[in-house]
Amino acid sequence: MTSVRQLVQDAGVSASAYSYGFLDETAKREIRRKTLKAIAIPGYQVPFGSREMPVSRGWGTGGMQLTLSLVGPDDVVKVIDQGDDAGVNAANIRRLVERTTGLSTTLETAMASIIQSRHRIPEEALRSDQILVLQVPVPEPLRNVERRVSAARVMHAERDYSKMWLALYEDIVRRGEVSFGAGYPVMVHGRYIMAPSPIPRWDIPLLNQSDALYLFGAGREKRIYAVPPHTSVEPLQFDDYPFAVEDFDGKSCARCGANDTFLEESISEVGMPRFRCSDTAHCDKVLESREVGT
Amino acid sequence: MSITPQLTSAAARDQHVFRALISCFARPGTIGRIPHDKSFGSNSSASVASSVGRCLLDHEVSFAFAGMDHALAEHLLRVTAARSTDLSEAEYIFAAPEQMISALDVANIGTDEYPDQSATMIVLCDGLGTNGTLLSLSGPGIPDVRDLNVQGVVPEAFDVLSDINADYPLGVDLILVSSDGSVACIPRTTRAEIQWKRDVD
Ligand SMILES: [Zn+2]
Numbered sequence: 001m002t003s004v005r006q007l008v009q010d011a012g013v014s015a016s017a018y019s020y021g022f023l024d025e026t027a028k029r030e031i032r033r034k035t036l037k038a039i040a041i042p043g044y045q046v047p048f049g050s051r052e053m054p055v056s057r058g059w060g061t062g063g064m065q066l067t068l069s070l071v072g073p074d075d076v077v078k079v080i081d082q083g084d085d086a087g088v089n090a091a092n093i094r095r096l097v098e099r100t101t102g103l104s105t106t107l108e109t110a111m112a113s114i115i116q117s118r119h120r121i122p123e124e125a126l127r128s129d130q131i132l133v134l135q136v137p138v139p140e141p142l143r144n145v146e147r148r149v150s151a152a153r154v155m156h157a158e159r160d161y162s163k164m165w166l167a168l169y170e171d172i173v174r175r176g177e178v179s180f181g182a183g184y185p186v187m188v189h190g191r192y193i194m195a196p197s198p199i200p201r202w203d204i205p206l207l208n209q210s211d212a213l214y215l216f217g218a219g220r221e222k223r224i225y226a227v228p229p230h231t232s233v234e235p236l237q238f239d240d241y242p243f244a245v246e247d248f249d250g251k252s253c254a255r256c257g258a259n260d261t262f263l264e265e266s267i268s269e270v271g272m273p274r275f276r277c278s279d280t281a282h283c284d285k286v287l288e289s290r291e292v293g294t
Numbered sequence: 295m296s297i298t299p300q301l302t303s304a305a306a307r308d309q310h311v312f313r314a315l316i317s318c319f320a321r322p323g324t325i326g327r328i329p330h331d332k333s334f335g336s337n338s339s340a341s342v343a344s345s346v347g348r349c350l351l352d353h354e355v356s357f358a359f360a361g362m363d364h365a366l367a368e369h370l371l372r373v374t375a376a377r378s379t380d381l382s383e384a385e386y387i388f389a390a391p392e393q394m395i396s397a398l399d400v401a402n403i404g405t406d407e408y409p410d411q412s413a414t415m416i417v418l419c420d421g422l423g424t425n426g427t428l429l430s431l432s433g434p435g436i437p438d439v440r441d442l443n444v445q446g447v448v449p450e451a452f453d454v455l456s457d458i459n460a461d462y463p464l465g466v467d468l469i470l471v472s473s474d475g476s477v478a479c480i481p482r483t484t485r486a487e488i489q490w491k492r493d494v495d
Contacts, residue, residue, distance in 0.1 A: 020301040025308065029352050032312045036350075037410040039319045040467045040481035042434050046410045070316075072309040073301065102298035128321075157406035189434055189483065191463060209437075213320045228320045228483075231434040 021068040022100040027051050031069040031224065035215060038226035043188025044156070045139050050222040055092060060118055061219030063135035064093055067116045070131065071097065077105045078112035083120040083262070083278035090118070107281050119182065121203040123261050123282040126212035128229060134197045136218035139225065141185045141195040161193055164236070172241050184243070187234045188227060196233075200278075202245045202262040207233040253277045256286040304348070307331075311349035315469065318479040323431040323440040325423050326477045333373070339418040340366045342471040343388055346416055351376035351386060358384035361393030362418070387415045394451040398458055401466050409463040412482075416469045420446030422476040427452065428490040433483045441489070442478055444470060449488045456486055 019025065027049075034048040053061040071077065079094040081087025085107045093116060094105050106112050109124040118135040126132060142152040145163040155161065164185065171179050178184070182198035186207065196207060197216060207214060207227055214227040227233055235243035252259035254274050261282060263275040277283035301309070307329055314326035330337050331344035344366060351357060351374035358381045359367045366388065371378060381387060382400045389397045394417050404412030420426070426445030429452060432438070444452075447470075459465035465482030480486055 018299060020299040020305060025305055026352055026354075029308070029350065030354060032308075032316075033350050033355070034410070036315060036319050036414070036467070037412075039316065039435075040465075040483065041409055041463050042483065044409060044463060070313070072306065072313065100299060101301075131316075153407050213316070228435040230437045 018100065020101055021071055022054070022096065023051060023065060023068050027065070028069040031065055034224045035066065035069070035226065038215070038224045039213070039228050041192075042228055042231050043186075043192030043194035043225060045218075045223040045225045048222055048224050050219045053219065054096065059089055060093055060116070060135040062217030062221075062224070063116050063118070063133045063219075064096065064217070065219060066133045066215050066217040066224065067093075067097065067114055068100070070114055070133070071101055071103060073103075075103055075113045076111055077103055078107065078109065078115045078281075079105065080115065080117045080120060080122070080279075080281070082118060083122075083264075084280045086280065087118075108285075109281055119198050119200075120262070120278060121199055121206045123277070123279045124285075126206075126210060128211040130212045132212055132214050134199070134214065134216045136195065136197045136216045136223070137220070138183075139195055139216065139218040139221050139223040141193045143195075156192060159191065164193060168236055168238070172238070178237075178241065178243075185236050187232075187236060189231055193236070194225065194227075194233075200246055200262055201235070201243070204233070204235050204243070205245070209233075248275070251275050253283060253286075256283045256290065258283070258286050307345060308349045311345050314477055315346070315349070315479065318469075318477055319435075319467070319481055321435045321440075322433065322480055322484040323429070323436065323442040323478060325442075327475050328471065328477045330475060334366070334369050337473060337475075339420075339471055339473040342473065342475055342477070343416050343418050344369060346469060346471060346477070347376075347386070347388070348374060350414075353377070355385045356383060357386040357388065359388050360397035361390035362388055384413055385411075387413050389415055389417050391417055391419050391447040391451070394447060395454050398451070398454045398466060401458075403458060403461065403464040403466060406464070409465070412464065412466060414467045414469060416471060417447065419444055419470050419472050421472050421474070422470060422478050427488060429480075430487045430489045431480065432485050432487075433481075435481075436484070442480075442486075444478075445472070452486045452488055455480070459484075 034046045038046045079090040081090035109122045116133040145167045146152045188194045216225045237243040261277045264278045268274040318326045330341040334341040334344040347370045353375040356377040356379040401413040427449045429442045431440045459482040468480040
């Protein structure tokens with residue numbers, strides 16, 4: 001894999017060997033056209049001509065292309081990987097943005113105008129002047145029930161989601177619950193079933209009637225889709241088996257003490273389960289406010 | 295120490311226009327600001343439309359004109375290298391307000407499998423935000439209802455737009471621009487009801 005460090009060193013000849021934001025203007029223009037169509041048809045996957053990026057596909061190239069087509073001189077960018085600003089993936093993308101645009105980046109959710117994320121939505125409520133870009137490995141929510149891309153496209157076209165509902169039903173019969181952990185399928189604006197990317201169920205309600213715009217980019221599979229603000233996003237569910245978020249009842253973050261965040265479990269030195277906020281920036285903020293408060 | 299690539303003035307304008315469009319598409323009926331394309335002369339709605347064209351058009355897409363003078367078409371052909379085509383095939387249609395209905399009648403609304411392969415219509419209206427036709431907008435991007443005043447477009451044009459977009463997800467997405475640099479968008483998900491009309495002098 002080409003590392004960003006190597007790219008930047010190679011480009012040390014002159015970073016101006018490539019464009020502002022790495023992508024050339026033709027590539028940006030196509031992504032911009034497709035992004036507007038994606039917003040106009042919430043949850044529909046718009047094909048685009050995904051470009052080669054200086055990291056391997058699967059490392060967020062779809063999200064990266066969206067972010068780099070959006071950014072301008074007034075932006076402040078935040079990048080997180082599974083809630084963590086310090087993740088390797090996040091650090092690489094952050095460095096790419098900094099080196100190719102000169103923009104400043106931030107760890108604070110509230111400071112960012114554009115947030116690129118993998119597998120999480122920040123705990124802190126997003127504002128109407130913020131855009132969240134989510135990296136998507138598998139954009140097709142029907143993948144597990146229909147492997148043929150063209151057949152899945154027809155199912156979306158006809159709004160024929162019977163196979164998906166049947167799969168959910170069988171899941172409940174077999175396991176007593178819907179087994180989707182991350183990436184729980186949702187219905188957008190009552191029309192398209194959409195893969196929300198592998199975010200936990202915890203984050204699904206944040207997509208519904210949000211103040212912020214959500215953009216989704218799948219680089220390998222060349223798809224862009226969107227959830228505009230104030231749009232209905234409903235998890236697929238049955239009346240007698242309603243959707244539920246992960247249960248952290250009685251648990252709290254061992255670091256900041258929060259009991260209202262998505263927690264990640266680890267095993268402590270003495271072998272006891274231990275929980276921590278997955279959103280590290282939020283954890284820092286809670287911790288800070290506690291310290292100031294006492 | 296590497297040198298950070300610079301944003302050229304054209305690229306800066308395109309980025310600025312895109313962010314105005316994305317914001318207005320995400321929040322239908324809100325009014326954004328778009329810089330005039332200074333290379334297209336005067337501060338007219340055409341030079342605002344030109345900025346939109348330069349942000350979105352290149353050799354990969356086609357466009358058509360409805361009831362417009364040739365100057366803008368020739369300018370966009372030259373600076374974007376987009377293909378000029380018939381109204382019924384164009385991905386981007388630039389329309390004078392009085393031609394909006396006839397252009398909508400033939401505009402491409404996409405297919406069931408590819409509803410994104412449909413026309414985006416840019417209408418050069420006389421003003422946005424005050425006077426003219428008052429539209430009551432609802433749908434994605436709008437908490438409850440949002441009002442939008444549009445000048446210079448006959449109210450019936452929005453009835454035609456509603457009829458076409460009733461066949462969602464097929465439809466046409468509308469970008470309204472005016473000479474002061476105002477822009478507002480009505481994507482196909484938006485229901486636009488005519489609340490009130492007043493003749494503009
Ligand atoms: Zn915490």
